[in-house]
C-alpha cells in the first residue's frame with residue numbers, strides 16, 4: 001500500500017491529503033434541511049447530512065489528490081449512524097481509487113491492538129469466512145504502550161498489504177509536555193522516531209517503509225531532525241493551514257527525491273467556503289470552494305519545494 005501511495009502522489013504531483021473531518025457546522029443549510037426532512041433532527045439525520053457533505057467534497061476533489069484522511073472522532077460523535085457513515089466514506093473513497101488513511105490513533109495491550117488492527121486494516125474471521133470490517137488502507141497508531149501495542153498492527157499490515165503512521169511528534173500546542181521530555185540525553189520524540197525507523201526497516205515497500213510517522217507541521221525544526229533520523233519513513237504531516245503550519249516550513253520534511261512527506265489539511269479544505277479567501281463561493285458551491293482550496297494548497301506546497 002505504501003507503493004500505491006507513493007505512485008499516486010507522483011501521478012497527481014500533489015503531496016497532499018484531504019482530511020475528511022466533517023462537523024455539522026460546516027454542512028450547508030440545504031444539505032442539512034434535506035437530511036433532517038428525511039430523518040428528523042436525529043443522529044441519523046446528522047449522519048446523512050455529513051455523508052452528503054463528504055460525497056460532494058470527494059466528487060469535487062478525487063481527481064486532484066492521492067489520499068484522504070477521515071478522522072473517526074468526527075463520525076463517532078454521531079454514534080452508530082456516524083460510524084456507518086465513516087465506513088460508507090471509506091468505501092466511496094476507495095471506489096474513487098483514493099488511498100484512505102483512517103485517523104483512529106489506536107494502540108493498546110497486544111490482544112486489544114490486534115483487534116483494532118483486524119477491524120480497521122485486516123480481516124475478521126467468522127467461522128469459515130473473513131470480512132474486512134472498516135477496510136482503510138492505513139491507520140494512525142499511538143505508540144505509548146510500546147512494541148506490544150504496535151506489532152499487532154505491523155503483523156496485519158504484512159498479511160493484508162496495508163500501512164500505518166505512528167505518532168512521533170504531534171502538532172498540538174501541548175505535545176511537548178511528554179514528547180519533548182529528555183531521556184538519556186534525547187527527547188522522547190527522537191526515541192520514538194528511532195523505534196519507527198527500526199520497525200520500518202524490517203517492513204519495506206520499494207523505497208519507503210509501510211511503517212510511517214506522524215510529525216506535526218507546527219514544529220518544523222523537529223521535523224527537520226526527524227526527516228534525517230528516518231530516511232525511509234513516509235511522514236504524514238498534519239497542522240498545515242488551520243493550525244498555522246506554513247508551506248515554507250515544510251520543505252525539510254521531504255527527501256531529496258521530492259517524496260517522503262504528505263501534508264494534511266482538513267478544515268482548510270472541507271470548510272473552505274466559510275473562509276474569507278473563498279467568500280465568492282455560495283454555500284451551495286461548497287465543494288467547488290474545496291476544489292479551489294486543494295489547487296491553492298498544491299500550488300503553495302509545490303512552490304515552496306521548488307524554492308528549496
Ligand SMILES: O=c1ccn([C@@H]2O[C@H](COP(=O)(O)O)[C@@H](O)[C@H]2O)c(=O)[nH]1
Nearest residue numbers: 071170171216238239242243265266267
Ligand atoms: O499531530 C496530529 C495528529 C493528527 N492530527 C489530526 O489531523 C487533522 C487536522 O485537522 P485541521 O483541520 O487541518 O487542523 C485532525 O483530524 C487531527 O485530529 C493533528 O491535527 N495533529
